[in-house]
Amino acid sequence: MKKTEHRKGSFYWKSLVLVLAITCLPALLIGIGIYNFGAEPIVRELNQAHQEQLNQSIRQTDEYLSRLELFSAQLAFNPEFDESLASLNFAEQFQKTKDLYLSLALMKDSNPLIFDVAFYLKDSGKVISDHWGVRTLQSEDSVRAFQALLDTDRKIYWTDSLAKLDPNHSSYKGVVTKLYPTFSDQPFGAFLIYLNQGALDQLVSPLAAADGNAFLMNPDGSILSAHDHGDIGLRETLTKRILAMEASQDTFVYKWKDTSYSVSYGHLSRLGKDWIYVSATPLDRITAPVNDMSRMIVAVSAFGLALALLLSWFASKRIYNPIQRLVGLFHSAKETGSDRMNEIAYIERQWKLQLDESELLQGQLQQSLPSLREGYLLQFLQGRIMPFSDQEVIEKLRQYEWNVEGTRFAFLVAGLYGKGTPAAKFSDRDEQLIDYAAANIMQELCRTAAVHAHAINFQNSTVGVLLAIDNSVPAPKAKETLLALAADIASALSGLLKVNVAIAVGKLTDSALALPGLLDETSKTLRRRDPNEPIDLLDVEDMLPDMGPIDFPLELEKDIIQSMRMGLSEEAADGVQRFVEAIRSKAGTQMHVQQAMLKLLGSVYDAVFRAGMNPDSVYGGAHLYEDLMRLRNPDEMIRWFSVSVIEPFVRSATSSFDSETRSIVDRVVEELHRDLLTDVSLDLYASRYGISSFKLSRSFKQVKGVNFIDYLTGLRIEKCKELLLTTDMKVNDIAEALRYQPSYLIRLFKKSTELTPGQFREKFSRSPG
Numbered sequence: 210m211k212k213t214e215h216r217k218g219s220f221y222w223k224s225l226v227l228v229l230a231i232t233c234l235p236a237l238l239i240g241i242g243i244y245n246f247g248a249e250p251i252v253r254e255l256n257q258a259h260q261e262q263l264n265q266s267i268r269q270t271d272e273y274l275s276r277l278e279l280f281s282a283q284l285a286f287n288p289e290f291d292e293s294l295a296s297l298n299f300a301e302q303f304q305k306t307k308d309l310y311l312s313l314a315l316m317k318d319s320n321p322l323i324f325d326v327a328f329y330l331k332d333s334g335k336v337i338s339d340h341w342g343v344r345t346l347q348s349e350d351s352v353r354a355f356q357a358l359l360d361t362d363r364k365i366y367w368t369d370s371l372a373k374l375d376p377n378h379s380s381y382k383g384v385v386t387k388l389y390p391t392f393s394d395q396p397f398g399a400f401l402i403y404l405n406q407g408a409l410d411q412l413v414s415p416l417a418a419a420d421g422n423a424f425l426m427n428p429d430g431s432i433l434s435a436h437d438h439g440d441i442g443l444r445e446t447l448t449k450r451i452l453a454m455e456a457s458q459d460t461f462v463y464k465w466k467d468t469s470y471s472v473s474y475g476h477l478s479r480l481g482k483d484w485i486y487v488s489a490t491p492l493d494r495i496t497a498p499v500n501d502m503s504r505m506i507v508a509v510s511a512f513g514l515a516l517a518l519l520l521s522w523f524a525s526k527r528i529y530n531p532i533q534r535l536v537g538l539f540h541s542a543k544e545t546g547s548d549r550m551n552e553i554a555y556i557e558r559q560w561k562l563q564l565d566e567s568e569l570l571q572g573q574l575q576q577s578l579p580s581l582r583e584g585y586l587l588q589f590l591q592g593r594i595m596p597f598s599d600q601e602v603i604e605k606l607r608q609y610e611w612n613v614e615g616t617r618f619a620f621l622v623a624g625l626y627g628k629g630t631p632a633a634k635f636s637d638r639d640e641q642l643i644d645y646a647a648a649n650i651m652q653e654l655c656r657t658a659a660v661h662a663h664a665i666n667f668q669n670s671t672v673g674v675l676l677a678i679d680n681s682v683p684a685p686k687a688k689e690t691l692l693a694l695a696a697d698i699a700s701a702l703s704g705l706l707k708v709n710v711a712i713a714v715g716k717l718t719d720s721a722l723a724l725p726g727l728l729d730e731t732s733k734t735l736r737r738r739d740p741n742e743p744i745d746l747l748d749v750e751d752m753l754p755d756m757g758p759i760d761f762p763l764e765l766e767k768d769i770i771q772s773m774r775m776g777l778s779e780e781a782a783d784g785v786q787r788f789v790e791a792i793r794s795k796a797g798t799q800m801h802v803q804q805a806m807l808k809l810l811g812s813v814y815d816a817v818f819r820a821g822m823n824p825d826s827v828y829g830g831a832h833l834y835e836d837l838m839r840l841r842n843p844d845e846m847i848r849w850f851s852v853s854v855i856e857p858f859v860r861s862a863t864s865s866f867d868s869e870t871r872s873i874v875d876r877v878v879e880e881l882h883r884d885l886l887t888d889v890s891l892d893l894y895a896s897r898y899g900i901s902s903f904k905l906s907r908s909f910k911q912v913k914g915v916n917f918i919d920y921l922t923g924l925r926i927e928k929c930k931e932l933l934l935t936t937d938m939k940v941n942d943i944a945e946a947l948r949y950q951p952s953y954l955i956r957l958f959k960k961s962t963e964l965t966p967g968q969f970r971e972k973f974s975r976s977p978g
């Protein structure tokens with residue numbers, strides 16, 4: 210017979226640890242002593258050499274920044290750039306412009322950190338740059354961005370978000386040097402020194418080894434420049450650590466991803482800005498010369514440890530043999546888990562184990578009965594189990610401790626509404642908790658009203674209760690009790706859970722086989738609830754089909770479809786809101802609202818086909834009719850229609866414009882600027898490019914964001930401003946040139962600027978001299 214091998218207990222391991230400690234402690238102490246008295250002095254010397262190299266790199270970085278500071282100060286006294294440039298015509302005075310370009314190019318090449326030097330003129334709104342040329346600021350955002358550079362009190366300062374000239378870059382780092390006219394403290398412009406981020410990063414690279422990390426950062430933690438190959442995670446961790454430290458400069462050891470780093474940091478102050486430099490170098494780079502010594506120490510220690518383990522194992526086996534034979538007597542007993550118990554306690558525990566397990570299984574069986582009963586009822590009521598007779602169902606329920614012999618059955622089904630409204634702001638988990646709470650409340654309230662009551666949470670804001678009522682109670686009396694119970698439940702759910710409630714009271718039946726159909730009938734009755742009522746009680750026996758006519762809001766339907774075709778998603782969503790309110794005010798029930806929404810959805814599909822789009826492409830193959838049928842709350846239907854129907858339609862309609870249509874819109878815009886003083890119209894351009902007026906109007910609105918007339922009016926108002934300020938033409942002559950009646954032009958101009966043309970000319974025209 211093969212001998213069974215048993216797991217060793219705590220007695221064995223304690224003996225092994227004791228012997229191991231006695232044998233390994235001397236070798237461990239020797240290894241530590243060798244390392245501390247031999248390796249540590251070498252490490253200190255190497256670390257000092259590394260610190261000196263680091264300080265030299267920091268001084269070099271400071272020298273580059275010092276040169277940049279001196280260069281920025283010298284720009285303020287450059288005589289070539291004075292206030293006379295504000296009136297310079299850069300297009301006509303070519304030689305002067307060329308000289309400016311040459312000066313800026315020489316400035317740019319004077320320092321390797323500089324990417325470009327630009328000259329900004331506030332009054333003319335122009336920026337001159339050797340790299341980008343002469344640019345006139347067009348948008349108000351650009352004007353405000355460059356104007357903000359002159360609004361500070363400092364004359365020369367550093368900024369991490371220098372106003373951009375290149376739209377492909379979000380921001381630049383650089384220096385602003387403001388320029389002042391003679392005898393004035395208001396700057397007329399500024400030099401903008403855009404820094405080369407790559408050169409700035411190269412400046413920081415010598416602060417760290419190849420696999421180290423180095424960077425410059427602002428006092429708020431934002432990174433100014435960083436080593437290209439540095440670990441971003443280490444950089445972020447060091448930033449938080451250093452910002453929390455009180456010392457202005459320090460050196461410490463930091464461990465990151467199993468690698469120890471020597472971290473040094475300090476402050477650099479240039480251009481009125483205080484930066485923090487950080488250098489992190491792996492300690493193994495510094496301590497490389499002592500690696501051989503460390504490996505030798507490890508090898509000697511490992512040999513001593515292996516020998517100690519062998520001796521410990523031999524001694525422990527000899528000590529443990531008698532205890533092992535005793536534990537082997539219980540080889541048939543069941544060990545529990547991975548606990549390393551004391552052998553004596555283990556022997557005592559085994560004979561108690563079977564009794565404890567027996568009691569545990571009995572308790573688990575009692576706790577599982579409600580879950581087993583609920584599982585059976587759910588499968589039976591959903592038609593997944595097909596019993597042959599009532600007696601079979603009754604017998605099965607008896608096995609789950611439900612004696613329903615001599616009872617009749619009924620259902621109460623409660624629908625919870627209003628949980629998803631914006632005011633409530635419930636999450637999906639909150640809704641599940643509300644359903645769970647509603648099931649518990651209904652279970653408790655029904656417990657005393659019937660022989661048995663079982664709440665069923667359908668996980669869709671619907672909770673049902675199956676009641677087994679004593680058959681000796683007359684049917685009319687039982688029905689009266691059910692209606693009163695439904696009223697109490699509705700009041701409790703509404704008051705405690707702050708939701709709208711509709712409860713359907715099902716028919717009474719003596720047949721258990723009829724329960725699935727009875728549940729389905731009772732649940733469907735909830736569709737006839739009145740969404741305007743916070744509490745609605747519905748008796749299945751009293752509900753008759755509503756065959757009355759419904760006044761369908763056809764005009765609202767047309768407005769919704771038209772807004773969707775025009776790409777106006779917000780207007781379409783507002784139209785759906787009015788559409789549902791119209792249905793609710795006239796028909797009232799949830800079923801009528803749902804039927805009307807299905808009709809509206811059909812009209813949307815018709816619009817999709819008429820627009821030449823594929824519904825599967827627009828809606829990603831979603832079954833919208835099925836999704837809509839699952840919604841029970843009118844407010845949920847409105848939100849679903851906006852997100853799932855309107856927005857995909859508008860996106861697809863917008864993206865369906867081909868490149869040719871967009872090109873036509875761009876050419877129309879160009880011709881509008883050119884033909885502004887001629888008699889132009891939408892029909893003229895539509896005829897010119899062979900496109901319908903409707904399609905051109907819709908395309909123009911979606912490409913430019915405004916309709917054709919508003920865009921044309923805006924151009925003419927700007928032209929009017931130009932003529933008022935640059936010519937002596939009378940308002941009537943300007944109106945005639947712009948194809949307007951004078952009175953109409955004055956009205957449009959005042960609506961746009963809140964000034965009449967005459968007031969505008971008087972306010973903004975420059976005084977002589």
